[in-house]
Amino acid sequence: MNLQILFEEQTKLLHKTSLEKKRYLYTKINWSLKSIGILGQRGLGKTTMMLQYIKEYFSDKNSALYVSLDNPYMQSVSLFEFAKFFEQHGGEVLFVDEVHKYENWSTHIKNIYDALELKVVFSGSSILQISQQNSDLSRRSIIYTLENLSFREYLELLDIYKFDSFSLEDILKYHITYAQNISKHIKPLMHFKEYLEFGAYPFILEDKEAYHQKIIQMINLILETDLPHINHIDISQIAKLKKLLYLLATNVPFIPNITDIAKATNISRPKVYDYLEYLERAKVINSIKSKEKGYNIMAKPEKLFMQNTNISYAITANIDTGSGREAFFVNQIKNALSSQTRLIDDRIFSVKKGDFLVDDKYTFEVGGKNKDFSQIKDIENSYLAIDDIEVGYGAKIPLWLFGFMY
Template identity: 50%
Template structure:
């Protein structure tokens, strides 16, 4: 089995990987764990994260190897046998990219974990359902989800400024001074508008002119390749899913009526719920439940948003400004909670009074700079998240500052 070609390809990739700027998730991963999974949407930077870890820990050593099982080589070779051979050659850590493209991948990872001393880092689409696999990886694998770029990470990536991440508690208690510190170095509103249009994915470094076409290509790859491969959705349904995304992109935002949505897209009502769940797992949309208690919040989401504002701009060139504000807010809050361990996702829900309820404590109303406080004035821990504002005052917080949570 010829492995030298993979090492040659790896050296080419490492020459183009900079250790200077790392996603915030990098520091939260314990790279010494034996089986690490990194899941996330196409284009968010999973491959770069893995290569940065390899380069930092091993340099040009042959003790670590990066492979992508999307390579045709793995159509004819066992991933398990490849790993065994790599260990026999002195290998210590195997980085496996696009693992969901390999048939019966979980069984192979389980066998590698049980039969070798290799450390394994694998990445794949957020479609991966680790706990549902026949080979139970949930007791072995530590899974991390990589979100799209936060506004803070975007500023660092484009060289506008490097700022520390802040916690929710710090944001609510110290937002005036924190916003002032940022505003002393950059013009946050100028960069924020750019971020909403083309700042959620690292390939912004390749220039804004081709950004949306690349993002449309990613959407098509998810719908035409990833979804049918992982979920067995018939290819004949893909155009209907595209129509569904377009309808969501032009809504402000979409309050789901499953029967009406099924009729508009020609998707059966019986399968619409499954398709919405698949699109959410693929990081193309987000569902926000109501804050009501009980099983109702699990069964029926109250509002549906696209995953981020860049998707809305790529699909619908002129997205509704109010929807963009809420989409940004939902995206940054949910992303900041991705790797928080809990039985239920309590990061964000719709509020009976304001727009959103955060972490079962804070009530938030999102709007423009003329947004009034009257609707939530008598509610404890209530705040306005306001667009077109550089610094806030008391319980009024600049919307852009919620992009500093990770």
């Protein structure tokens, strides 16, 4: 095995890697653990984070190595044997990218953990369900999920302004102070409008003109490559999946009728449920269940949204304003609370009074600046998340401020 070629490739990658801007997850990862998994949608910066860590702590050493498993060379060797060889030649940390491209990857990671002193950091598609791997990898590896850019991160990435993040509870308590301070430095409504269309992915820095085209390409790769490989979906079903996704994107707000979806897409009812789950795990859509049925695993979702509003803009120019507001709110709440370990996912539900129940405690109604409290006036811990206002008052909070939670 020739490590020299791989180190030369890594040197080229590190030369292009900047340490100036890091994703929110970078400082939350416990990099000292023996086995770390980083999952996330394509294009969010998983590879960059790994290269940043190598550049920051191992730039003058040959004890850390980055490899991508879609490299033809790595496809031709045993990952475990490669890791063993690397350790024998001074390796301390192996960074393994695109693990979902490698057959039986989880068994190799498990064997590295059990048989070697080598630390391993691996990344892969958000579709992967580590808990279901045959090697019981979930007991050995700590898994982190990288989400799309928050509104706050977008502002920092584009050098507009660098702000601190706030917890949900602090936003509810101190939103007036926060909004006033932020509005002294930027025009939040102007930037928020831009974020909804162009702000969810770091590749906005590369080419704004081709931004939506890159999102479409990313979705095609998820549907045509990742889903068939990971979930063993027959390639003949991909056209139906694309039809399903377009149906969800253009019919908003989308309150799903499984029978109607099955007829419109020529997909069987059981498969509709499966495909909706796959699309959600792939971070292409978000589903919301009702509080009343929320703990029933088989309950159909009450509402379906694109995972973020950028995907909606990439698929169709006819964006429903109300649905876009709700999609942003759902996206930021789910992303911000995703790091909290929960026995049951109670981050956000739909409710009969108001729009959403968050953290099983707070009721929110999302709307434009003329929205009032009439639907939630008698509900404890209820708030309005309002678009088109810079600063709120009382329990009326600017919608854009929920983009500052991570």
